[in-house]
Amino acid sequence: MAHADKGPPNNPIAAFFKIEGTPIAFVFLLLVLLFMLTAPRAFMGFRVYMSFMANVPPPMIIALGLTLVVVAGEMDLSFPSVVAFASYVFCALYQNYDMTWLALLAALATGTVMGFVNGLVVTKLGIPSLIATLAMLFLWGGLVTVVSNGASLAIPDIEGELIHSVFAGRIGVFPVQFLWALGVAVLIWMVLNRHRFGESLLFIGDNLKVAKVVGIAIDREKIKLFTLMGLLSAFAGVLLTMETTTYFSQAGMGYLLTVVAAVFIGGTSIFGGAGKVVGTVFGSLIVAIIEAGLVASGVAGFWTRFFIGLVFIVSVTMNAAIEDPDKVPLLKDLRSRARR
Amino acid sequence: MTSTPIVRLEHVGKKYGKVVSLKDVTLEIGANEIVGLIGDNGAGKSTLIKVLTGVEPPTSGTLYVRGLKIDASSYTVKEAHKLRIETVYQDSSLGEKQPLWRNFFVGRPITNRFGFIDVKAEKKVAEHIMRSTIGFRGVGIDVDTPVSRLSGGERQGVAIGRAMHFDSDLIVLDEPTVALALKEVQKVLDFIRSIKSGGRSCIYIEHNIHHVHEVCDRLVVLDRGEIALDAPTSSMTYLELTNFLMSLHGRRPAAAAH
Numbered sequence: 001m002a003h004a005d006k007g008p009p010n011n012p013i014a015a016f017f018k019i020e021g022t023p024i025a026f027v028f029l030l031l032v033l034l035f036m037l038t039a040p041r042a043f044m045g046f047r048v049y050m051s052f053m054a055n056v057p058p059p060m061i062i063a064l065g066l067t068l069v070v071v072a073g074e075m076d077l078s079f080p081s082v083v084a085f086a087s088y089v090f091c092a093l094y095q096n097y098d099m100t101w102l103a104l105l106a107a108l109a110t111g112t113v114m115g116f117v118n119g120l121v122v123t124k125l126g127i128p129s130l131i132a133t134l135a136m137l138f139l140w141g142g143l144v145t146v147v148s149n150g151a152s153l154a155i156p157d158i159e160g161e162l163i164h165s166v167f168a169g170r171i172g173v174f175p176v177q178f179l180w181a182l183g184v185a186v187l188i189w190m191v192l193n194r195h196r197f198g199e200s201l202l203f204i205g206d207n208l209k210v211a212k213v214v215g216i217a218i219d220r221e222k223i224k225l226f227t228l229m230g231l232l233s234a235f236a237g238v239l240l241t242m243e244t245t246t247y248f249s250q251a252g253m254g255y256l257l258t259v260v261a262a263v264f265i266g267g268t269s270i271f272g273g274a275g276k277v278v279g280t281v282f283g284s285l286i287v288a289i290i291e292a293g294l295v296a297s298g299v300a301g302f303w304t305r306f307f308i309g310l311v312f313i314v315s316v317t318m319n320a321a322i323e324d325p326d327k328v329p330l331l332k333d334l335r336s337r338a339r340r
Numbered sequence: 341m342t343s344t345p346i347v348r349l350e351h352v353g354k355k356y357g358k359v360v361s362l363k364d365v366t367l368e369i370g371a372n373e374i375v376g377l378i379g380d381n382g383a384g385k386s387t388l389i390k391v392l393t394g395v396e397p398p399t400s401g402t403l404y405v406r407g408l409k410i411d412a413s414s415y416t417v418k419e420a421h422k423l424r425i426e427t428v429y430q431d432s433s434l435g436e437k438q439p440l441w442r443n444f445f446v447g448r449p450i451t452n453r454f455g456f457i458d459v460k461a462e463k464k465v466a467e468h469i470m471r472s473t474i475g476f477r478g479v480g481i482d483v484d485t486p487v488s489r490l491s492g493g494e495r496q497g498v499a500i501g502r503a504m505h506f507d508s509d510l511i512v513l514d515e516p517t518v519a520l521a522l523k524e525v526q527k528v529l530d531f532i533r534s535i536k537s538g539g540r541s542c543i544y545i546e547h548n549i550h551h552v553h554e555v556c557d558r559l560v561v562l563d564r565g566e567i568a569l570d571a572p573t574s575s576m577t578y579l580e581l582t583n584f585l586m587s588l589h590g591r592r593p594a595a596a597a598h
Binding site: 195197199202206209210211213214 | 416418431456
């Protein structure tokens with residue numbers, strides 16, 4: 001124990017928690033253990049984990065995209081409508097024209113264009129992205145309701161198609177879409193930590209003035225960012241549609257708060273300039289397991305949002321405190337009192 | 341100064357709406373000289389630098405780099421970098437949360453053709469700059485240290501080291517000693533001397549006249565958007581310079597009131 005005090009860098013436990021995502025993975029494991037105690041019937045079997053891995057990929061993929069957005073000091077709240085729009089395009093093209101792969105391409109292209117427009121609105125009209133994308137949430141959401149005439153679509157026949165096996169099939173009992181989500185996670189990690197685009201986003205979020213003077217084309221990078229976010233939201237929409245084989249205009253709305261929560265629970269800085277992709281992966285898992293675990297433990301479903309909110313507040317505060325304790329006024333106050 | 345100057349401004353003016361920030365500025369920066377740029381807040385120092393380094397285009401006049409006329413509309417920070425002109429801003433040259441190695445290479449990373457960064461190579465070069473060019477031997481500072489943990493003087497050193505690594509001929513320092521402790525100021529003045537001994541030029545913007553007089557070859561005083569003085573440092577003692585600056589204040593009606 002004495003050694004631990006002397007040299008923190010050599011402390012294996014401290015070193016372990018310095019690896020990206022280990023603290024949050026630890027929290028996730030604790031939650032799994034907790035639910036194994038409170039709801040053993042559900043959490044000791046494999047079924048709950050399989051349904052978990054079938055349902056988590058869409059919000060996880062959106063959260064991964066949103067991580068990059070938050071790193072750049074921006075926000076995108078329009079994704080639920082992009083999810084719905086992509087879902088509609090996919091369903092409509094499959095139902096009316098029997099398209100599968102083309103329908104996928106069309107859905108992705110739709111989301112990409114929507115993201116591009118979001119980027120233009122944010123950069124060229126100069127509206128802060130939180131407000132601009134909130135407006136776009138209504139705008140795109142309204143548009144898809146108009147286009148679909150408010151109706152829902154069901155495409156149960158898709159289950160026989162090859163495309164369904166590729167994106168929503170099962171390997172044994174294992175849902176394939178989870179592999180897609182992990183693939184996207186690896187890609188986003190590489191983009192953020194190893195690509196010049198990610199570096200531009202880090203500096204834009206860190207300090208806009210610095211980004212400008214080192215010659216980063218800020219508007220262009222931001223437009224690329226929102227476009228990528230649109231593409232990922234559309235991909236999530238298609239995955240969701242294949243799993244549920246339906247479209248309805250509120251399809252993505254359930255993700256709005258949980259996705260935002262997943263990003264911040266994962267430890268991405270609310271102040272921009274730093275992001276944890278591995279954290280977002282576990283953040284998405286934590287949000288989902290709270291929802292599933294509380295219900296399985298017999299707590300009324302109404303409580304799940306309350307607990308997600310609670311975990312959200314606690315984890316964001318903890319992450320801010322880890323970054324700089326003085327950023328939390330309560331801690332700053334306590335620390336200055338302790339010094340006196 | 342017989343060779344072509346690195347930069348030459350001819351009758352450069354800059355307006356922000358109705359506010360005239362620069363009027364008719366003509367100025368040359370020669371090879372291997374340290375030029376001190378002095379002037380009150382609002383005298384146009386920052387604007388002059390922004391025009392010079394491609395951050396903002398001038399409203400009138402022309403800019404020459406090594407004798408070549410620059411097209412103002414296509415002159416950007418990136419262009420300035422290519423022409424080996426680099427600016428070190430007091431507060432906005434480094435990303436605080438980012439590690440040193442990223443700060444050395446941001447804007448021009450070593451990448452493969454897909455745009456992925458060669459982190460190993462960047463760290464190696466960053467390590468080299470730290471050890472040799474700027475002589476960092478501070479304990480606990482390595483290429484992975486985020487800038488937020490460096491002192492103000494060390495930050496200036498990193499930014500100057502970066503500029504020298506990318507082979508800049510002209511390094512512009514925008515008030516590098518503001519809010520620094522005395523010991524840190526000495527470090528920065530040493531960095532400036534190393535620019536001179538490295539055969540490069542420097543524009544040194546400073547409030548503290550004493551520092552300017554100590555390290556600069558030539559003094560340029562800006563007053564309300566115009567050049568009020570352009571003379572070799574050796575032609576003026578520190579006292580003469582101070583008196584001259586005071587006389588500028590005297591000319592100003594607002595300042596004369598107190």
